[in-house]
Amino acid sequence: MKLDLAATCTFGLESVLKREIISLGYQIKSTDNGRIYFSSDDLALARANIFLRTADRVHIVLSEFPAHDFDELFEGVRSVEWENFISERGQIVVKGRSANSKIHSVPVAQSMTKKAIIERLRESTGRNEIIEDGVMFPVEIELNNDIGRLMLNTSGEALFKRGYRGTTGDAPMKETLAAGLIMLSGWKSSEPLVDPFCGSGTIPIEAAMIKKNMAPGLNRHFLSMKWDFIDKKVWNSAASEAMDMIRPCDRAEIYGYDKDTEIIAAASANAQNAEVEDCAVFKNVPVEMLKLKGQPGVIVTNPPYGERLSDRNEAEGLYLSLKTVLERKPDWSANIITAHPAFQELFGRAEKKRKLFNGNLKCNYYSYFR
C-alpha cells in the first residue's frame, strides 16, 4: 500500500533524521521545521518506527486541502476515505493546531474534523451509529496558511520512550536527542566515547545501541500494529531484519561517569534493560578526578546548565574542570550541549555551534574537534 509519511523530530535534528531516512532507502519529498516528509509503503512505516533513532513520531499524511473556512474544512476532511483506514469500532481522537489561518479556534476545528469523519463513516458503511470502543486512531488536523493537513499518528507514544529507562535523575534527556547528539558529533563506533555527566546513562546507552547496530524500537509496541489496514506481516519482516542486524560489542569503550553514586547504579540498570551492559560501562567519578585513557575518542555530554542563578557558579566550575581534562588530551574531541549563555567564554570558541532544544530549553551544541 502506497503511503505518504512524515517523521517528526526535535528542532535542529532535521539533517540527522533526513540522513537516517535516506539510509533506510527512502527518498525525501520535503523538509520542514522539525519534520521530514517521504513516500513509501506500509513496510516503510514499520521500518521507520523500529529503526529511526532521532524521530519522535511517524505519521501518515492523509490529505492536504484548502481550509479558508469551516465549510472547506468539513468537506476536506469528509473527502478522505476514512472507511479504508479506521477499523470497525476504532476510537477517533482528534488533536489540532492552527497557525496563520482564518480558522484559529483549535477546539472548533477539532470537533468539526471529528464530525466530518463520523459523517463519512456513516455514509460509507451504512451504519447509523459509529461505536468507538476499539483501537485508538489519533488524527491530527493542522491548519497552516489556510491549508488543512490531516495526519494519523502511527507510533502512539513518542519514539523517545524506548522503554529501557527506569530510574532517571532530575534532568534526563530524551533518548532521541541523545542519539542525535551522538550522530552530530562525528563519533565512529570504533572509537571510545565518554560522557562525564552521564546521569541516567542516556548518551552512553544510545551510543552502545549504535555500536551494536540495535534498532531502538525493537522492544517496544507501536499503536499502528493494531490497525487492520496495515498488513501484520510488515511488522514481523521489519523486526526480523532488525534482529539480524545486531552485532556483538567487540570492545566496551563507551563510558559514563557521574559524581552521584545512585544515578550511576540507575544508569547501569538502564543499560541492562537496554541489553547493552556489555558495551557501556558506568563509574562513579567526579569530573574533577576524571582522566581520559586509551586511544583518542569523543566526548558527548549534557552537563548541568546552571539555569538558576544560584547554580551558575557551580556549573561554570564544572565546565572549567572539563576543560582541564581535555587540555591533558588534545587529541580527543568534545561536544557539549548547554543553555548557559557564556559557555564559550569559559570553554573557548567552538568550531561548530548548533541551535537545539532540550525539552523547552533553547540550547547550543558546541563541537570542538581534535
Ligand SMILES: C[S@@+](CC[C@H](N)C(=O)[O-])C[C@H]1O[C@@H](n2cnc3c(N)ncnc32)[C@H](O)[C@@H]1O
Ligand atoms: C543534566 S544531568 C545529565 C542527564 C543525562 N544526560 C540523562 O539523560 O540522564 C547532569 C549530571 O551531571 C552530574 N554532575 C554534577 N556535578 C558533577 C561533577 N562534579 N562530576 C560529575 N558529574 C556531575 C549530575 O549528578 C547529573 O547527573
